[in-house]
Amino acid sequence: MPELIAPTARLHAAWLEARDEWGPGLHEDGFGLGPSDEVDSPGGFATWVARLADESSPKTVETGRSCTYRWIVEGDRVHGGIALRYGINDYVRQFGHIGYGIRPSSRRRGLATWALGRILDEARTLGLDRVLIVCEADNHASVKTIERQGGNLEGVWDTEHGPMRRYWIKI
Template sequence: MTLDLVVPTLAYQQQLLVLRREFQQAKEAIVGGNGLAEVTSIAAWLTQLQLYRRGTAKMVPGLTFLALVDQQVVGIINLRLGLNQALRQFGGHIGYSVRPTQRRRGYGRQMLALVLPYAQARGLKRVLLTCATTNIGSQKVITSNGGRLADTVNTTRPTQRYWINLT
């Protein structure tokens, strides 16, 4: 199975609604979803993503991709092209989520590997990723892509900060 990253479009509306429902049922946040859980419609979310690409007063510019396997959405990943103070502590340059029913198949590792060239192409020399100290799956995804633990910070929850060098 090949995993591909694609730019979200209205063609994925039904799959995005299913993804969102799956996260709601699991009572989990959609990390990297850029507000997908909160919007009233997928069309509104796509408009929001266009603003996000340019950046706003509240958000650094970034890109959002859907992860597809056999044309089915298995996850979502977000590449932030800069960092603000909040993202330096929690969030970093990249946030991602794999659908709860699609986990433990290596999709997170593949998603991260595929987004790193986009970061490098946009001039980033290294990227910061963060995860909860209890999130063993995310720690494995990050370290399997060259992430090196920088430190652990205590925000609202203990958070590990990893750097991946791109050069």
């Protein structure tokens, strides 16, 4: 049975396995990995996990860097990540309130739809009445995931990253 958990240094090896499956790069939006994060060493990984916990703190709402990060896990296997960003700022306008990703070998199991439903519950608890979700226009799996959770298409926009679909979900 999958769970959404807060990032933890305990799953360092499992997280590295998921990252290696994705290949080089910053990977999926739901992990909150930045270009300066060093995650290969246990110390660097612990520092990154601590930053994610700090950004999840309510005190960061005023800075625009507040975000709830959750990992999608079963036992000690990391399937993916999902992030819920609070407020509305330029970053949220561009990338949405919610970002997620599922590692390739864990796709087509309904994990993204399940995780999105759980993070919408967290958004409701935080008092959000609607959330913006953005995905690449040709990402048919994300389109289905968002629409299954009640996403209403606002439109498709050309961006520097290519055409993007923007959805709103009422909570």
